[in-house]
Amino acid sequence: MSLKPLFVIILFAVPFSLFPQVEETNPPEHIKTINFRGTTAENQLPILTLGDAVILEFDALNGEENDYYYKIKHFNFDWTPSQLVQSEYMDGFDNQRIRTYENSFNTYQIYSHYILTLPNDQTRGLKVSGNYMLYIYNSDGQLVFSRKFMLYENKANVGVVLKRARDLDVIEEKQRVELTIDSNNMQLNNPYQTVKAAIIQNNNLNTAITNVKPQYTLGNKLVYKYDSETSFWGGNEYFFFENKDIRAANNNVQFIDLKDLYYNYLYTNIIRANRPYTYNPDINGNYVINNIDASNPSIEADYAWVYFSLEASDALKNKQVYIYGSFNNYAIEDSNRMTYNPESHNFEHTMLLKQGFYNYKYVVADNNGVINDGVISGNFWQTENNYKVLVYYRDLGARYDRIIGYGEGSSVNITN
Template identity: 35%
Template sequence: MQKILIAVLLLISSLAFAQNGQTFTNENKTYLPNIKTVLCYNSNKEQSIPVIMLNSPETITFSFDDLLSGTQNYWYTIEHCNTEWQPSQISSIDYLGSFNDDRILNYRYSSNTTRKYTHYEITLPNTQIQPKIGGNYVLKVYLDGDKNKPVISQRFYVLDNQVAIAAEITNSMQVENRNYKQKINFTINHSFPIQNPYQDIKAVVMQNFNANTIQVNTKPAFVRPNQLVYNDLNTNDFWGDNEFRKFDTRSLRYKADNVKGIYRDNESVNVILFQDVPRTAGAFANQFDENGNFFIRNTDGRDDKTEAEYMSVLFTLNAPTPGPNGDAYVVGRFNNYTMGNENKLIYDASRKQFYGNVILKQGLYDYEFAWFNKDTKLMETKPFEGAFFQTENSYQVFVYYRRPGARWDTLIGYTNLSNKVSDRR
């Protein structure tokens, strides 16, 4: 069975490369079905936002698993982007103080696992790849040194810190949304002259590091000496959503939080979660979560990276379909809140039930259910999760500056704030 699975994955991989339009995009994305568990974070804290200070000892940790096992010839490079994540109109010489690309040589094989895989890992900057200006970057992994064979694209940030950001989370100023939305007000404090703040400065606000929630600010409400104030009544309103659902598979020897059953044989591990229900009605219930994050853990072994099992996790949502034309998905940071066949749910109309299997690595996971309306082209969690202003969320504020005459956007300010008791960056 294992040989059949490997053969199928190899066939899928070759077909993926053969497809027209299989090219890199500057978003968090995996291009092959055998690539799982892509992690990218500031090395100082696991699963933190991937932001590092320019010319500092800080590094980015980037890793992934290849379910084909064995050893593949993976290469990587990084590319500087503007605020819209389009390639900056500059040469790599302008933003790299080193080589343009390098091969991934740090890999380890899994051990004591039912499904074999190879774990790859790099840190940035390193002796080969060294960004030398601040801004948005995309890390691109490709096969056999051929950029026409994309494997992974992953966003990260290099901060050239020049401003201070003071931010707060409040209720929405719109009366009809005060019970459902949260509003972000912030002030940029700068010590250098900004000639045209309406043109030279852009501020991006994001909820729970979810790119689907991005709001771009180009016009401050007030321009004061050494201050730009962003507190317009109609901007930076976010749906509060709900606390994330979660499950715990740190051990496969017993059933922990939200796990109904664990079934394993010589070829696979299957985990069945308790059935979920919509949370759109009733009062808000506060519970501890990780704001959509996930952590690879294996308390049954010694090494989380290479001894954690891969599981087929069954999600079930007992709910009627929110509309006649749409699809449901299970999302979280584990899949970058994106829509794909691997996290799409099947609907059983007779039972009014959504269900789907997702292959995940053993650990702790936050998740939620989202509905993609094909008519409006919007993906929302409200139809299944509700929205409450009391929900504890984290927000990221990125400030970009394009100095007069420059051809690129520099990230000059960043802050991560939360309405939790403590901010877990």
């Protein structure tokens, strides 16, 4: 047999495994407050039923009323490119201009607020479930930023239970997710090969556990009762501040100042890793835009320079410390990196943020971008965390990964 035909067969058998996983692109400095959600959810990772509307909002602070365009791509469960062509997953067209925007009203910081709703007249709908990426381009065709979202079908019931870890070395620090997937009347062929689960803690895709396969079957149910394979560090409750009244200091804002814009100085936060766990209600890293004096916070909420400070121990002084939360898409970048001040003995940093209620925490990252939030916040099994579970299924011979089920759980009722 000739080697050339054999090579061609092998090449076409595994072409898509050669593509790397796609990552989200974070925006430049003049693009702020990217809010990606469904019609009812407040600014969270969009995991929506197939057919539901998806809404993207963002602010452009350059005051130029630029034109922005969007594209949508479909991906496999592992965020490698899907084999589907656009007409197979989309009804209509993308690469369209975002037509809805308003300019800010009665604010010191001038900005334009853009809103994209899907489906619309040009993009009439998305046909299949699975992973998607929304790309935003400027009028020169340059990518400005991108965001992931997921659409699922209600074909399977997903039970999510939170337990403490079984490993005694980390029993005080980790939380374990147990799953039960009931496919109802849907036949799951060879589930150990075709079914994969993804578990997401607090809407943070950076720490998600993916490609989890069933441990065993029980009748028509798939059961996952792993220990280390589905365990997460518990972390700690998020710090928070609120500046919906931008002219007054409240809710962890120590004092304010007005220069070109308002400056909000937060109280200095402490290192909690070696302190006992204390319950402090949070919204699991999320944020909500609000202005106490506005009827439409989307265009009437102002921007303020928010001054963060964190006490520094000797062990932290030479570390790379970052401010972390949904407000910056859990990114590790220079824009949210703190600087050690030898005079105050604190880590300090200032960020331009829109008025509202914010959750945040401090994390340490090494030169390779590996994140450790336990160094500063500590890890506690009692921490209240939210977990979302996606169930992917690719039947034998199918060309894309469907999401056939979605489940959600909280560690508020965690058990041994």
